[in-house]
Amino acid sequence: MPIPGVFRSALCRAVKDVSLSHRGRTACTSRSTRAPPCPRKVLQAATPGHLHSLPGSSFLGTPSLPSLRPISMEASSSNGPRAAKKRRADAAAASLAASLAVPHTVGPTVKVQGLTLTDHTFKVPLDHTGEMAGSIDVFVREVVATGRAEDLKLPYLVYFTGGPGFECPRPSESGGWLSAAVDKFRVLLLDQRGTGRSTPVTTSSVLARGDARQQAAYLQNFRADSIVRDVELIRKSWLSESVQLTTLGQSFGGFCTLTYLSMAPEGLERCLITGGLSPVVSGCSADMVYSSLFNRVMTQNAKYYQRFPQDVQQVGKIVLYIKEQGGKVPLPGGGVLSAQGLQWLGISLGFAGGMEQLHFLFETAFDGSGGLSHVFLRSFENMLSVDTNPIYAILHESIYCQGAASNWSANRMLQERHADFNAVDAAKAGRPVLLTGEMIFPFLFDEIPSLKPLKEAANLLAEKSDWPQLYNVDVLRNNRVPVAAAAYYEDMYVEFVLSQQTAEVVKGIRLWVTSEYMHSGIREDGARVFSRLMAMTDDELPVR
Numbered sequence: 001m002p003i004p005g006v007f008r009s010a011l012c013r014a015v016k017d018v019s020l021s022h023r024g025r026t027a028c029t030s031r032s033t034r035a036p037p038c039p040r041k042v043l044q045a046a047t048p049g050h051l052h053s054l055p056g057s058s059f060l061g062t063p064s065l066p067s068l069r070p071i072s073m074e075a076s077s078s079n080g081p082r083a084a085k086k087r088r089a090d091a092a093a094a095s096l097a098a099s100l101a102v103p104h105t106v107g108p109t110v111k112v113q114g115l116t117l118t119d120h121t122f123k124v125p126l127d128h129t130g131e132m133a134g135s136i137d138v139f140v141r142e143v144v145a146t147g148r149a150e151d152l153k154l155p156y157l158v159y160f161t162g163g164p165g166f167e168c169p170r171p172s173e174s175g176g177w178l179s180a181a182v183d184k185f186r187v188l189l190l191d192q193r194g195t196g197r198s199t200p201v202t203t204s205s206v207l208a209r210g211d212a213r214q215q216a217a218y219l220q221n222f223r224a225d226s227i228v229r230d231v232e233l234i235r236k237s238w239l240s241e242s243v244q245l246t247t248l249g250q251s252f253g254g255f256c257t258l259t260y261l262s263m264a265p266e267g268l269e270r271c272l273i274t275g276g277l278s279p280v281v282s283g284c285s286a287d288m289v290y291s292s293l294f295n296r297v298m299t300q301n302a303k304y305y306q307r308f309p310q311d312v313q314q315v316g317k318i319v320l321y322i323k324e325q326g327g328k329v330p331l332p333g334g335g336v337l338s339a340q341g342l343q344w345l346g347i348s349l350g351f352a353g354g355m356e357q358l359h360f361l362f363e364t365a366f367d368g369s370g371g372l373s374h375v376f377l378r379s380f381e382n383m384l385s386v387d388t389n390p391i392y393a394i395l396h397e398s399i400y401c402q403g404a405a406s407n408w409s410a411n412r413m414l415q416e417r418h419a420d421f422n423a424v425d426a427a428k429a430g431r432p433v434l435l436t437g438e439m440i441f442p443f444l445f446d447e448i449p450s451l452k453p454l455k456e457a458a459n460l461l462a463e464k465s466d467w468p469q470l471y472n473v474d475v476l477r478n479n480r481v482p483v484a485a486a487a488y489y490e491d492m493y494v495e496f497v498l499s500q501q502t503a504e505v506v507k508g509i510r511l512w513v514t515s516e517y518m519h520s521g522i523r524e525d526g527a528r529v530f531s532r533l534m535a536m537t538d539d540e541l542p543v544r
Helices: 039-045 081-099 176-181 203-207 212-219 224-239 252-263 286-307 310-324 339-350 354-362 374-382 390-394 409-415 423-429 452-463 473-477 496-503 526-537
Strands: 015-017 051-055 101-112 115-125 135-145 156-160 186-191 245-250 268-274 483-488 510-514
Touching: 101 224, 115 224, 135 224, 156 224, 156 252, 176 526, 203 212, 203 452, 212 452, 224 252, 245 252, 252 268, 252 473, 268 526, 286 310, 286 339, 286 354, 286 409, 286 496, 310 339, 310 354, 310 423, 339 354, 339 374, 339 423, 354 374, 390 452, 483 496, 483 526, 496 510, 510 526
Parallel strands: 156 186, 156 245, 245 268, 268 483, 483 510
Antiparallel strands: 015 510, 051 101, 101 115, 115 135, 135 186
16 A cells, blocks of 8 residues: 655565465456457547547446445335335446446557557546446556557457555556566556546645535445446446456555456456455455554554664654644644654555654654754655545545444554553653554544545545445455465565465465565565566466
């Protein structure tokens, strides 16, 4: 999941390779008999900015799919079960009609070192069930190696980035995993709905939807199930049902991959997952996740203060200064810094280079007058990615919810560890102030200006108990799509033990367990990680 800053140095070098039961190589094949236009011919026929619609098929109504959202069945005579059934049928029909013609704009093509990039924008339903009217744009950047743009034989790979709520990286040159991928694929960099050049979710766009309940109703359309439906709709309408995709999912992108495997495995050729094997149990797994991750966070804190023992005093000094100022220090951008806000910087402890970044930040904390320096306060603000990507904060816990509410799970788990994470008490006693991890707390909606107006909607979503299913365990247990996943032994964001449990559910998955990377292996050593996972799905690395 994206965290402020890009940390690229590697850690431990002990690697353990674990392969689970291997699957047959035959992937599900499409049942379509239609012969749609060659996608490359479509691109050649479309001039930049030209809007066109292509034939497609609905991703709704598949018998094996769970219902996207439970619909209330009121008992009144004018709005009873028959009326509700008719509304569902009408909504599905409307969605089917919309999916048969997906507006698609081909934008400009540009070149960077070693790559040719072409922009695509697709107009998809806001709500794939049809219950909520409207459409949004989904942006895809097509990437091919320079000189291979006309190679019609290249298969497609879709990259699901970490998140939730973050756009795809912008390539400035061929490097990392992308350089390895374009040797074999035409890569599609997806700005997941609500991010980047897709119709963005911002504070102002959410407030424009109406009151808090209307805002919450709008925001519930931006989870993994909707993201997968977007890609599946694009696949069928732009490429054709006979074209299967390879996917690469990092962190939350791996969560999306498991949703795709659950909902539409027939659209997949193979799946690669890095640090993203989510729990697939029913209900809300957030309590289980955060209970485990707090233990991992405490371990990372111990490592941090072992490496930088002088920071025990420095961080404690910052905490006590904040307390002397009434518990909150104004920030240059209009927000405030509290002790719990300072602790939230621990979100960086799980990335390579994150400890170094925090240490160098803390050493700039005080200016000559004894107060917190402008450099420190501005740097703190710059690390708050939730300021520009509100989905990350608003929907973070919902990624673990299926038919149950999270009820601010991380905050509840923190209260159970109050004695360990009480910053002021630790600072007064000269103990290390423990930093927290990748968790969203209600106080963020009080202290970050762009999140304040969304607090009521965020509370409604935290209380929402009828979240639709994201995973189909029965389908995963009978999986036939080749899947390879890297699970990081010391991952502070996706708990390793829970990842192992998920791997036991997905039939045929091959699991690479390593402590060589913490969570960001795809950033630190992308070409190697990508190539290894590809070799596992191609049987170049045999089961052992």
